[in-house]
Amino acid sequence: MNTEKVAEYIINWLKEYAVNAKVSGFVVGVSGGIDSALTSTLCAKTGLPTLCVEMPIHQAESQVSRAEEHIAQLKERFKNVSSVRTNLTSTFEEFKSIVPITEDKTKVDLSLANTRARLRMTTLYYLAGINGSLVAGTGNKVEDFGVGFYTKYGDGGVDLSPIADLMKSEVYALAAYLGVPNSIQKAQPTDGLFGDSRTDEDQIGASYDELEWAMKMQDEGKVADEFNGRQKEVYEIYTRLNTINQHKMIPIPVCEIPNEFME
Template sequence: MEGEFKFPKLDVQNAVEKICCFIKSRLEESKANGLVIGLSGGIDSSTVAYLCARVVESDNILGLILPSETTSKEDIEDAKAVAENLGIKYKNLHIDPLIEPFPELCPECSGSALANGNLKARIRMMLLYYHSNSMNRLVMGTGNKTELLVGYFTKYGDGGVDILPIGDLYKTHVKEIAEYIGVPKNIIEKAPTAGLWTGQTDEDELGITYDLLDKILYLMVDENLSIPDIVERLKIEEDEVLRVKNMVESSKHKLSSPSLIEID
């Protein structure tokens, strides 16, 4: 059972102001005409959309809803509701026709849930950038600090973006921001999912709740505590902490440019 450690509260107003200034400054520096956001109907993309709408006129924001056969109707409707609530233009583009040729191209690969899931994320990235390039806009990332630290994103998929407005916020803090800026309650409270296969949820795939994962990561990364100290603070098994540490270590390559050999 977890100990009494309380996850630190966020100065929400200050965080929102900083993020909005960040979005505005990056947009001005890039000389882009606006923003493109992938809307999944989940808390992260919805929070980013609401933040962007505080900074950029609605006509200069495009939301792309990119469902596949494994995307729930609820998520599609929630994504549409976010766009309509904010008054931003959106497109609903089904990606299945783009996925269908791949099993024929690589029959030996078609049985891998991981490969198929990553394929969806990379096709979505291509569609986002196709629109952003044609419209001279920035692609907004929707990854949070929790996902980035443990590598819970697809390299060159949802990790392929121009800026990450909530990239320094743990999932716990994203919820605080979402509540503050008016993201619909049903989106905040539903189980997070990447929608990469039917019935998939983030916490089932990760094998740990976001609440506990955030506490472990905060003590490990922000407080730089040792594994025994984290075990003691949270009153959990050492194996749980070691597993999170392994996720962090094994996914660092996702946050770096490809390695190269320097030639004298």
């Protein structure tokens, strides 16, 4: 990948889209992870107003400190960058106190994790609305179109996706080229939605390098029986997630009424 040309292309794409949409700039949720760090840097480099938003919900201190380090660095480098911190912990706790809680802890934990992401989406759109901006998504290609590792109408609810055609390895390469803090480049990827130390790999069962390989194998028409050992295990993880999460990747199904019923 030609990192210089890719970075320039995305920056120009972002700027052109915003100008054509007649909006002032971008709003980006910054988590302390590599994807949001890269996205916010690309938005900042357009020269358009870029609002970086921290939205902790029982967040680990390491994630908070990385997000703060990145935002401080961006504000020092770019005069068009501003930031706001909206602590949603009390909002989240209030939500938990008014909804039914079932005995199925696994389902409850997952639903509450997705609720965190959707509270953040709501916050980003509020801030985008009052600033006349677009919400920039932070999903990469493996997450968005491979395993569907995001929350529908949470971090998947965005106006545009500048890095969704980049593999995770390409995200790291571009982030290094653009000077994202080393602490973020070295951190284990995590969605931070469960209030513990679990990583993306812990949840998925495979690393992003392995998932990229599996995505390439699927594109080449390979099937699980062509592999053995860890490769077969990874490929089966990938294809299972790709299948069950198709509802996130395809347009919302619309029940189209036959014309003869409408006459």
